[in-house]
Amino acid sequence: MESTSELEDLRNTVVSIEESIGKRVIGSRRIVRFMFIALLTGNHILLEGVPGLAKTMLANEFARHTKMEFKRIQFTPDMLPSDITGTIMFNIESRKMEFKEGPLFANVVLADEINRTPPKVQSALLEAMEEVHVTVGGETHSLPKPFFVIATQNPVEQEGTFPLAEALMDRFLFRYYLDYPSREDEINILNSMGNSEDPSIVLLPDEIMHFRSEVDNxxxxxxxxxxxxxxxxxxxxxxxxxxxxxxxxxxxxxxxxxxxxxxxxxxxxxxxxxxxxxxxxxxxxxxxxxxxxxxxxxxxxxxxxxxxxxxxxxxxxxx
Missing domain, CATH: 1.10.8.80 (Magnesium chelatase subunit I, C-Terminal domain)
Incomplete structure (x- = not known):
């Protein structure tokens, strides 16, 4: 188990990151804590709320403060599994069939409006979340580690949504409901616009993997x-x-x-x-x-x- 000083350093780092992201995404400190819990347990998080609540900015800021590669996938009804996993293409120069990675190949993946895409695509995402790999053309390709999905979904009452399968819902450690900000928070959002300095305190991917191995202790x-x-x-x-x-x-x-x-x-x-x-x-x-x-x-x-x-x-x- 980690020493007391190392645990204190982790606590101070996470609190500092919560405060830093909170300056850019007002009212996000509690959400960031849940994101860290999901990340350190090898799980994922589902954010539910109407469009325009800064979910994309939140995911991007989280990736910036953990120095992890970030990619965003905008899910639509006409998508195919290969649109997120990648596909096999013919390389003219080498005259060979080669695998071209899809947007799932990143450390932090924002799966935006996940309930607007059909079940086959949701199934491909489920494999990636559960197994940390994708299967294309009968071959398995490992995803980067750490691998963390921040999915968003619109309220199910909205048109053009596909209900998420129970197996997929269960793979999300948390479902966090996002509501409209208070009047004070909305004013603070306007005052914080344009503040995009590089974060001074970060938690590096190697540190994340290290602390992930300590959770069970x-x-x-x-x-x-x-x-x-x-x-x-x-x-x-x-x-x-x-x-x-x-x-x-x-x-x-x-x-x-x-x-x-x-x-x-x-x-x-x-x-x-x-x-x-x-x-x-x-x-x-x-x-x-x-x-x-x-x-x-x-x-x-x-x-x-x-x-x-x-x-x-x-x-x-x-x-």
Whole structure:
């Protein structure tokens, strides 16, 4: 396990990056923390919100502050899997068929409006996210490491959207809802325009891979493990939930809690690590019964929030 000083350095670096990105993307500090947790656990994050909330700028700033190669893919209904994975082309000079890499070959990939593309393309993205490679023409090509997908999707009520398959949704560690900024934040956005200095504090890719290898060494007590299991089991017992959180969610939750502890400068998990991310890790993993939605004015997000809050309140807090 890392020494106390090294953990403190990591905490200070992440906090500084959160503050730095927050100057460019107002109101983003909490989102950046979730992005770091997903990155250090080898997972990915889904941002949901209407267009114009600076999701592209946020992804770009995150890549700049981690010195990782960044690429953006604008998903459309007419895309093919080869548009993101790459394709095999004939090289006139060498007179050979060669693989030409697609935009997935980067460290940080912004998958913009992922629910506007058909299932075959979503399936290709799923392979990349889960296996960290793509398969083209029967050959497997490894993606760069670290590999991190920041996907965005429009609210499902909008036209021209394809619902994401449950298997793909489950590969995102978090779904983070983005709302319109407050009046004060919107004024600050106008004041921050044009401020694009190179970041003075960064977390390098090699450091990211190093700390990623340390996540599993963070101590989790038996009481914390039992608490997470009880939370997950409680979601399966709620009368409004058709399918609750799976055992895979339980293992992902433990790892995410470990990563948050590491980022916070600790070598052990505390209950606050669990509560901090409860809604973001569960909101896209609970499938509600039809009777959960009383009428068309009900917001699914708010219904799930109430269920998660209820699950947390009814689960005995670890001593």
């Amino acid at each position: 963070v101590y989790v007590s038996d009481e914390i493990k039992e608490y997470i299991v009880d939370l997950m089991r409680k979601t399966r017992e709620d009368e409004l939930v058709y399918l609750g959180a799976s055992p895979r969610t339980t293992s992902k939750y433990i790892k995410a809690a470990r990563a948050n502890a590491l980022i916070s400068g600790r070598s052990y998990v505390i209950p606050e690590d669990i509560l901090y991310m409860a809604f973001e890790i569960l909101n896209h993993r609970l499938i509600l019964k039809p009777e959960a939605v009383v009428d068309e004015t009900d917001d699914i997000k708010n219904i799930v929030k109430r269920i998660v809050d209820k699950v947390v309140s009814e689960t005995p807090y670890p001593k």
